[in-house]
Amino acid sequence: MRRTAILLGGIALLALLLTPTTGTATSGVAAQQQPGDSPALFARGRELYQQACASCHGPDPAGRSAYATVPSLQDVGGAAAVDWALRTGRMPWKDTTGPAIERGRPRFSEEDMRALTVYIGRSVGDAQLPEVDVGRGDVTRGRALYGQACAACHGMNGAGAALGGENIAPSLQDVSPLDVAEATRIGPGQMPVGGGLTDYAPNDAESTQNVNDIAAYVESLKTRPYNRGGAPIGGKGPVPEGFVAWVIGLGVLVLAARLIGGRS
Amino acid sequence: MTVDRERERATPELTAEQRGAERAAAVAFVVAILAGIGLFVVYFAGGQTQLEGVLFALALGGFGVGIVLWGNKLLAAHDAVEERHEFTSGEAGREAFEHAVADEVGPVLGRRSVLVKLLAGAGGALGLALLLPVLSLGPAPGRTLKQTAWKRGSKVVDETGKLITLDSIPENGFITVFPEGHAGSADSQALLIRVPEGLLRLPPEKLAGVPEGTHVCYSKICTHAGCPVGLYRAETHSLLCPCHQSQFDVLDGAKPFFGPAARPLPQLPLEVDDQGVLVATGDFDAPVGPAFWDRGKP
Numbered sequence: 001m002r003r004t005a006i007l008l009g010g011i012a013l014l015a016l017l018l019t020p021t022t023g024t025a026t027s028g029v030a031a032q033q034q035p036g037d038s039p040a041l042f043a044r045g046r047e048l049y050q051q052a053c054a055s056c057h058g059p060d061p062a063g064r065s066a067y068a069t070v071p072s073l074q075d076v077g078g079a080a081a082v083d084w085a086l087r088t089g090r091m092p093w094k095d096t097t098g099p100a101i102e103r104g105r106p107r108f109s110e111e112d113m114r115a116l117t118v119y120i121g122r123s124v125g126d127a128q129l130p131e132v133d134v135g136r137g138d139v140t141r142g143r144a145l146y147g148q149a150c151a152a153c154h155g156m157n158g159a160g161a162a163l164g165g166e167n168i169a170p171s172l173q174d175v176s177p178l179d180v181a182e183a184t185r186i187g188p189g190q191m192p193v194g195g196g197l198t199d200y201a202p203n204d205a206e207s208t209q210n211v212n213d214i215a216a217y218v219e220s221l222k223t224r225p226y227n228r229g230g231a232p233i234g235g236k237g238p239v240p241e242g243f244v245a246w247v248i249g250l251g252v253l254v255l256a257a258r259l260i261g262g263r264s
Numbered sequence: 265m266t267v268d269r270e271r272e273r274a275t276p277e278l279t280a281e282q283r284g285a286e287r288a289a290a291v292a293f294v295v296a297i298l299a300g301i302g303l304f305v306v307y308f309a310g311g312q313t314q315l316e317g318v319l320f321a322l323a324l325g326g327f328g329v330g331i332v333l334w335g336n337k338l339l340a341a342h343d344a345v346e347e348r349h350e351f352t353s354g355e356a357g358r359e360a361f362e363h364a365v366a367d368e369v370g371p372v373l374g375r376r377s378v379l380v381k382l383l384a385g386a387g388g389a390l391g392l393a394l395l396l397p398v399l400s401l402g403p404a405p406g407r408t409l410k411q412t413a414w415k416r417g418s419k420v421v422d423e424t425g426k427l428i429t430l431d432s433i434p435e436n437g438f439i440t441v442f443p444e445g446h447a448g449s450a451d452s453q454a455l456l457i458r459v460p461e462g463l464l465r466l467p468p469e470k471l472a473g474v475p476e477g478t479h480v481c482y483s484k485i486c487t488h489a490g491c492p493v494g495l496y497r498a499e500t501h502s503l504l505c506p507c508h509q510s511q512f513d514v515l516d517g518a519k520p521f522f523g524p525a526a527r528p529l530p531q532l533p534l535e536v537d538d539q540g541v542l543v544a545t546g547d548f549d550a551p552v553g554p555a556f557w558d559r560g561k562p
Contacts, residue, residue: 148422148423148440149439152492152494152495152496152506153494153495161495161506163495163497163504164497164502164504164509164511164522167497169495187434187436187437187498189499190497190498190499190500191498192436192437192438192496192498193434193435193436193437193498194433194434194437195437196437196438196439196440196496197437197439198422198424198426198428198432198433198439199426199431199432200433200434200437201434237506238506238507260332260336
């Protein structure tokens with residue numbers, strides 16, 4: 001009996017999870033025809049929410065979620081979190097086996113993402129996205145701040161790293177400045193809120209400048225990768241470097257030893 | 265045997281190939297000598313790790329290449345089989361043997377005496393280089409391993425020297441902090457972490473050093489090999505050391521729960537002064553960093 005219930009629940013969940021994918025395909029066209037005015041956007045957001053999010057996060061964004069393992073959107077960080085999760089393709093959840101830490105292609109059109117962000121943001125009472133302007137960022141200062149706050153996990157080159165268990169600090173080498181600002185604000189997953197910056201506060205002028213600087217540094221990695229010399233071997237640190245040292249380095253030594261020690 | 269010896273006597277001079285090998289070995293030994301001396305000079309001129317590494321590699325490598333060339337190309341490498349005969353060699357036999365040794369070994373060694381000297385030189389230079397680690401052993405560290413720049417009343421600042429208050433960190437945030445006047449100090453660096461209220465599981469005497477029960481501060485230096493434990497996983501409230509994956513439970517006194525570290529990260533007791541600035545109420549509650557020989561002694 002219980003097993004059947006779980007099975008049925010599983011099928012229902014799967015069906016619900018698959019729904020938004022088909023919904024998206026048709027919604028792209030519709031969204032373009034809609035004017036950018038707020039009430040229509042809000043209504044569109046509510047419609048999309050019911051299609052794509054409600055099955056897990058509950059019918060009301062500010063209410064309880066449908067599963068103990070799924071957070072209520074009241075607690076995730078408002079519009080910034082919604083926008084971040086949607087634009088980086090982390091939501092809707094691609095598969096049900098692991099944490100939603102892998103980046104992917106966004107599943108919604110720009111307009112639909114905006115609609116969802118507006119709807120959920122207003123529903124939970126935090127509709128503001130962080131402001132970020134790379135043009136006002138200072139790369140040199142950003143590099144210093146990045147070294148203090150971000151580099152421990154994401155690496156000076158932004159390549160990311162393993163954090164133990166199934167946790168990773170994702171690569172920052174292809175993220176947008178808005179990603180940087182949003183992630184710093186909400187602290188997604190294992191990331192600390194404020195990302196390790198002193199006196200971080202959303203909307204605070206100094207914090208905004210700090211985030212601009214860091215985003216400018218992260219942006220600069222796209223054109224000027226950080227490399228202290230030699231082959232970076234993925235830039236991920238000791239694991240690939242150790243692999244090369246042991247397999248190639250030691251292999252060459254073994255061959256050399258055979259060459260020297262061979263009977264002439 | 266006899267035929268062999270005859271053949272060797274007939275060609276006592278080194279072949280062209282052997283002369284080449286001799287020159288190459290000599291060059292290798294000279295390289296080793298120069299690199300060994302260079303290493304010594306660099307060490308006393310203040311030291312430069314990468315350069316010292318290259319020089320040490322050249323000293324060892326030159327030595328190795330030299331003796332391998334010598335062994336492979338210059339020493340007689342044929343197998344000699346001696347037929348059995350009566351146990352005592354006759355007078356004539358012994359004389360013949362001595363002659364043979366003198367003929368084969370003596371002249372050969374003599375001819376290569378330059379090489380022998382170079383080998384000794386390379387060995388000496390290398391030996392000199394190996395003395396350097398011994399010179400680096402002193403002076404004795406005294407109490408410096410057991411104390412840091414933190415003391416009662418030290419104001420907490422970040423890397424830029426900015427004073428830290430309770431509001432400097434958002435909930436589930438963290439920053440790296442130093443004692444005022446020592447920003448950037450390696451052994452004093454600590455992690456100040458703000459955890460949600462009521463989560464810390466600390467004994468009362470440790471909880472007393474945690475302002476508001478939320479701002480807990482631990483040494484940033486791993487107790488295993490001294491790497492900076494800078495990876496804070498806010499969701500699980502755990503710290504990860506990137507060097508050997510030691511993991512520490514922030515809520516439970518930074519006790520290690522995975523990896524090679526055996527001791528918890530020392531805690532820094534804090535309080536809030538009347539200006540709202542965080543200050544230390546003393547040094548860390550244990551020596552920071554990896555174990556050392558008299559760590560247990562006061």
